[in-house]
Amino acid sequence: MTALPEDRPPPIGEDDRDAAVRRLREAYAEGHLSHGELDERLHRVLTVTTRGELASALASLPAENAATSSTIAAAGGRIRRGGAWRVPRFLKVESAFARVRLDLSRAVIEHPVVDVELQLGTGGARITVPRDAIVDYEGLHTGWKDTRYKAPRSVRPGAPTIRIGGTMGFGRLKIRHARR
Known part of the structure; x- marks a missing residue:
């Protein structure tokens, strides 16, 4: 049958x-x-x-830790994270119209690699990373404006890697290292 x-x-x-x-x-x-x-x-x-x-x-993989993944979403306005907050292994930020401000400079980063996925329509994003972090934004597709980032002259071994990917429509991504 x-x-x-x-x-x-x-x-x-x-x-x-x-x-x-x-x-x-x-x-x-x-x-x-x-x-x-x-x-x-x-x-x-x-x-x-x-x-x-x-x-x-996916068989034989260790159980997924709920704290390794998080999504921040807003239709419009502002999305802000700063201070001493715990950064998950995978962070997804979604918005159609919001401005995004992520400050990782004083955040608790427990993973050697943190993936930040931006899914933004309009509105810019500013990400402040720790002073010694390694930044990779090759996976980010921008539709309107280029990304602004100035890499540090040297990076210490064992520094966290922040990988930024996803899609941005009409905003600009600005990445900077913390001064302290």
Whole structure:
């Protein structure tokens, strides 16, 4: 007997795939996967069609820590984080019209690599990173204005890496290092 279309499991959504890719990247960054294993599992995650196949691609990974991922979202206005706040491993900032100000200079950064994903329509973003942080913004796509960033002359070994990715529509990203 042929299964009717309504009998098939629902297709995997993009959010499910994105979450699986994020988990694989996190496991790789924490040393749970080799580079080859990461490539193989990423390929599986991006090509599977059922939730069971997706679950098998994530099998044997350590349980996901809820504190490693966070989303800050606002339709408009301002998004601000500063002072002594705990920075998750993956931080997603979403807004259609808000101005974003993230100050990581006094934040508690427990991970060697922090991924910040910006999904902004209009409105600029300013990110202040620790004085000795390494900044990588190659994964950021800007539609209107270029990113402003001046890298420090030297970086100490063991400094945290802040990777900034995502999409910005009409705003400008300004990245600066803290002076203290």
